[in-house]
Amino acid sequence: MTALTYLSLRCVLEYLEANRRLQITARSRVLSRIDKSVPFHISLLRFTDDEVTVNDITYSFGERYLFVPETPENMRKKIKRLMDGGDILLEDDDILRRVIHITYSTGNLRFNGRDLSDGVKKGVEIRQFACHALEGRKTIKMTYLRIDNTFEKELRVPENLKLYVQKVRSYGTNMINLVNILDPQCLPLESFETSVWFPSYYRENQIVANAKTLILHGDGFASQIIDWHPTLLTVSNQHVETKDIRLRGAQIREIVQKFMNNPDFKPIGSSYSVQYLYDLSIEKLLRKTKNRFNGVFVTLKEIPKCPPTSQVVCVPLNSDKDLIMYRYAGREVNIHWIKLELIETGSCIPNVEDTSLFRIPWHYLL
Numbered sequence: 001m002t003a004l005t006y007l008s009l010r011c012v013l014e015y016l017e018a019n020r021r022l023q024i025t026a027r028s029r030v031l032s033r034i035d036k037s038v039p040f041h042i043s044l045l046r047f048t049d050d051e052v053t054v055n056d057i058t059y060s061f062g063e064r065y066l067f068v069p070e071t072p073e074n075m076r077k078k079i080k081r082l083m084d085g086g087d088i089l090l091e092d093d094d095i096l097r098r099v100i101h102i103t104y105s106t107g108n109l110r111f112n113g114r115d116l117s118d119g120v121k122k123g124v125e126i127r128q129f130a131c132h133a134l135e136g137r138k139t140i141k142m143t144y145l146r147i148d149n150t151f152e153k154e155l156r157v158p159e160n161l162k163l164y165v166q167k168v169r170s171y172g173t174n175m176i177n178l179v180n181i182l183d184p185q186c187l188p189l190e191s192f193e194t195s196v197w198f199p200s201y202y203r204e205n206q207i208v209a210n211a212k213t214l215i216l217h218g219d220g221f222a223s224q225i226i227d228w229h230p231t232l233l234t235v236s237n238q239h240v241e242t243k244d245i246r247l248r249g250a251q252i253r254e255i256v257q258k259f260m261n262n263p264d265f266k267p268i269g270s271s272y273s274v275q276y277l278y279d280l281s282i283e284k285l286l287r288k289t290k291n292r293f294n295g296v297f298v299t300l301k302e303i304p305k306c307p308p309t310s311q312v313v314c315v316p317l318n319s320d321k322d323l324i325m326y327r328y329a330g331r332e333v334n335i336h337w338i339k340l341e342l343i344e345t346g347s348c349i350p351n352v353e354d355t356s357l358f359r360i361p362w363h364y365l366l
Helices: 006-014 018-025 029-036 072-082 122-134 175-179 200-204 220-224 229-234 249-261 282-292
Strands: 040-047 051-054 057-069 094-106 109-115 140-147 164-170 191-194 213-217 239-247 271-276 296-300 312-316 321-329 336-344 348-350
Touching: 006 029, 018 029, 018 040, 018 051, 018 122, 051 122, 057 122, 164 175, 200 229, 229 239, 229 249, 239 249, 249 271, 249 282, 249 312, 249 321, 249 336, 282 296, 282 312, 282 321, 282 336, 312 348
Parallel strands: 040 140, 140 164, 164 191, 191 213, 213 239, 239 271
Antiparallel strands: 040 051, 051 057, 057 094, 094 109, 271 336, 296 312, 296 348, 312 321, 321 336
């Protein structure tokens, strides 16, 4: 068998799956040195309070408690302190010891892990793992970075880390420190997902404001008590999506009014993908929007990636730009989505509507 040349080895390492690459290079110091100089590709890197996920493998740092026998020295001290001369110890005492346990899982499969040394703290071990995977690498390219910490306020990563990222999800409000780990060459981001609702957050954080797609997450129950509408009218990202944020018909029409007042607010191709309330009639919403803004029902010349599942309303903004609105099938079942998109004038054909005002009820014809 012919041995790999140095350049061939670098090529093989670069395109190995990330977890397999970490396992192989950990067995050799020579391979580890070469590995640090080769671009590292990751599809998903996710941090939680006690887990780190690399692609489809999750490394969990949990705590478990074990009963272990007392050491002989501690037993002698206890006997001397508690027992009188002539007393006989019938059974050794066990003590409860807390250890950090690492497990590995992928999908529904969970593999046996190992216990760490006594006294090791969870946060320290997570940082050591992050350093093993990320520290000292010349280039780290990844598709998706998710920071899902809930109780832990520190992100355990090595110093001088730079990540070339396409998509980021972070529900924290401190973007200043997070920016420090992003490679400037990856900006603007393809998408940024957050649950921060106050409008000033998007004015002060240029990383968020300049992302091509902004995903606003209502974060469960909070979406019912927080008014996201002012934020939707403030953000200037080209594409805006919502999750677990359901708007009323009047709020959706205010977004249309925003474009009517300022047609140059966003360029052609920009869009809003928003959810609406379950009890809202889509037909009534579309017709009210059409009548209020002098729009027309149209047929699109080109079918979008997510085809309309309702009529399409077109509202003219100026001589070059129109706004269309329609319902479409979202990624999740039973979720109601409305799409508002800016298109070039002439990209749709007006429908021929029956404009007759006088109709004879059918039962009078019997």
